[in-house]
Amino acid sequence: MSSSASSAADSAAFISRFYTSPDGLKLHYRDYAGPPDARLTVVCIPGLTRNARDFEDVAPHLASRYRVICAELRGRGLSAYASDPMTYVPATYVRDIIALLDSAGLMRVAVIGTSLGGIISMILASVVPHRLLGVVINDIGPELDPVGLARIGSYVGRSKPVHTWDEAAAAIEAIDGAIFPEYKVADWVRMARRRFVEAPEGGLKANYDLNISKPFIATARAVDLWPFFKSFRMMPILAIRGALSDLLSTGIFEKMQAAVPNLMRVTVPNRGHAPYLDEPEARGAIDAFLDSLPRAIGPLTALKRKAASMTLLLRLKLKGAI
Numbered sequence: 001m002s003s004s005a006s007s008a009a010d011s012a013a014f015i016s017r018f019y020t021s022p023d024g025l026k027l028h029y030r031d032y033a034g035p036p037d038a039r040l041t042v043v044c045i046p047g048l049t050r051n052a053r054d055f056e057d058v059a060p061h062l063a064s065r066y067r068v069i070c071a072e073l074r075g076r077g078l079s080a081y082a083s084d085p086m087t088y089v090p091a092t093y094v095r096d097i098i099a100l101l102d103s104a105g106l107m108r109v110a111v112i113g114t115s116l117g118g119i120i121s122m123i124l125a126s127v128v129p130h131r132l133l134g135v136v137i138n139d140i141g142p143e144l145d146p147v148g149l150a151r152i153g154s155y156v157g158r159s160k161p162v163h164t165w166d167e168a169a170a171a172i173e174a175i176d177g178a179i180f181p182e183y184k185v186a187d188w189v190r191m192a193r194r195r196f197v198e199a200p201e202g203g204l205k206a207n208y209d210l211n212i213s214k215p216f217i218a219t220a221r222a223v224d225l226w227p228f229f230k231s232f233r234m235m236p237i238l239a240i241r242g243a244l245s246d247l248l249s250t251g252i253f254e255k256m257q258a259a260v261p262n263l264m265r266v267t268v269p270n271r272g273h274a275p276y277l278d279e280p281e282a283r284g285a286i287d288a289f290l291d292s293l294p295r296a297i298g299p300l301t302a303l304k305r306k307a308a309s310m311t312l313l314l315r316l317k318l319k320g321a322i
Contacts, residue, residue, distance in 0.1 A: 012060030019103035021096045028078035030070040032063035039295045041067040042110045045117030049208050051077030053194040057278035075209035085211035094123045114138040125231040129305035134236035134293040139274035141252045142225035148247030157213025159206035168192035179244045179272020238264045238289040242271035
């Protein structure tokens, strides 16, 4: 694992660290140390085309009490791009996140997963439930609304070159304007600086490997996520939904509650897919949720979770689902 100091322009001190994925890629994460006596480490996992900057508001807030790690999935931000685009799939991302936990020496963590990060969290809850103290999933469920999938599919992997930050902001507003109706020009510029990066040849480019689009549609519809989602019955779980979301419908949000009775839910007004977690409703819910989590889980609980995980994975394997 290697590291470098953050720049003074960042909103809070963090260290950029790198680790190696199981298949040899150099992957990046931001590490906010938090107070010396922090009782939890919170791992934040971003969405499909996003990177660690998606959490640059919520991470410093949480770092006043906890250690916070903001992952960058392969092909995003400072993480290496994969030579095989078919590794841009949830199963590989899960292995990468587990490698991050191992590299950082983290046996027990809380997780916040936005969109794709929430899908990764569902699978983590099924394969390593003994390592999770609790999970927050942000605007994602075990079923995806076709309207939102179509909107995401219309732009992922199709980024056009832009020359200025104002052009980048306008490009994002054209995609997300209807689902973030309160945003002003300054907000769109702020979003652009999270999603674009200066290109070596000049101008700006999307801060992700456009090849992540190749397996997107196939994998988005291929896997039944409900068995994985139901693993949240074993642990504290908070689900956040943007009231204007086109990816997580109100109907699925209700079905999630029925499937996992211990699910805590909150809806963020005037936000679509996905809230940035700086909204008062989201921040308040996350603060209360993390404050309620235990520092550790007992050996008997860990053993029960491992047994449930083995049973689920065997059942899915026998059905040919994995």
